[in-house]
Amino acid sequence: MMETISIDELLRRNQLSITDSRKKILELFQANNGAMAHSDIEKKTDEKFDRVTIYRTLQTFVEKGIIHTIPTPDNSVLYALCKDDCSSTGHHHDNHVHFVCDNCNVTYCLDSVVSPEVNLPGGFKPKVIDVVVTGICKNC
Amino acid sequence: MMETISIDELLRRNQLSITDSRKKILELFQANNGAMAHSDIEKKTDEKFDRVTIYRTLQTFVEKGIIHTIPTPDNSVLYALCKDDCSSTGHHHDNHVHFVCDNCNVTYCLDSVVSPEVNLPGGFKPKVIDVVVTGICKNC
């Protein structure tokens, strides 16, 4: 398994041209292993990129399956890197659990924890199960 | 158990004055047993109430535990009626599962389905578990 592929390689594999904004934003995701909101990215890039560019870059990454969105209890939009298998197909909402810390407010993707089965009433056919756990994280 | 209490009674029990907007919005929630977004309510009340009033009414209802918010995969804000026990304490994010239909886009509160246990890595202390299932509902 190829753990660390370069950012350029990652972009190339997804048929995306290699641009400053895309590289910078991917770097941020790799540095920050928690999830980030659009506004976090704006701040961490020191307004070097236009707001619109960031929106479009995030959207492109989601479409390509490079990142995924995370539903949060307060309904803000968060993004995090997808793991290997996710990027190939382009389908999202991986089956892992997300954890939001009440204290430090960091959101973790707990890739090792697989979403549990849920028994639904008759007639409901599940496709995707999103699980968001709120509580106190291991660093708090 | 007192299944159906009147809307006026519900408001009175929560120390809220009985006003047109509050009554109308509660009626909508009772008629619609799915969840509603702010914009749904605006439409269904024919713009009879100011946008601000609707925001404030929803906020008040959430604080009193009459309704709760639902995290959705697309990060829009949805509200649904809480069941009996929820209203007393004012704490939210009930432990039931939410189901969003991909086809008709209705969101259901599956009160009978209790959130499953999740095994977290060491150091993570869970408080609330939100489960949102996406798929096809029983009416589609």
Next chain:
DNA sequence: CTGGATATTGCAACTTTGTTGCAAATTGCT
């Protein structure tokens, strides 16, 4: 390593969503 087709960016303008302060209207209570 250069030129030009293609993709991406930045800007401006706009829409939608949500917030705040304050005066006017409504509600609850005596």
Next chain:
DNA sequence: AGCAATTTGCAACAAAGTTGCAATATCCAG
């Protein structure tokens, strides 16, 4: 009915997200 306390609507604003288009950067063939 009348008065204090809540609630509403308005106006103005802030934040979040979208769209069209011209300018720029990227990629690729030669």
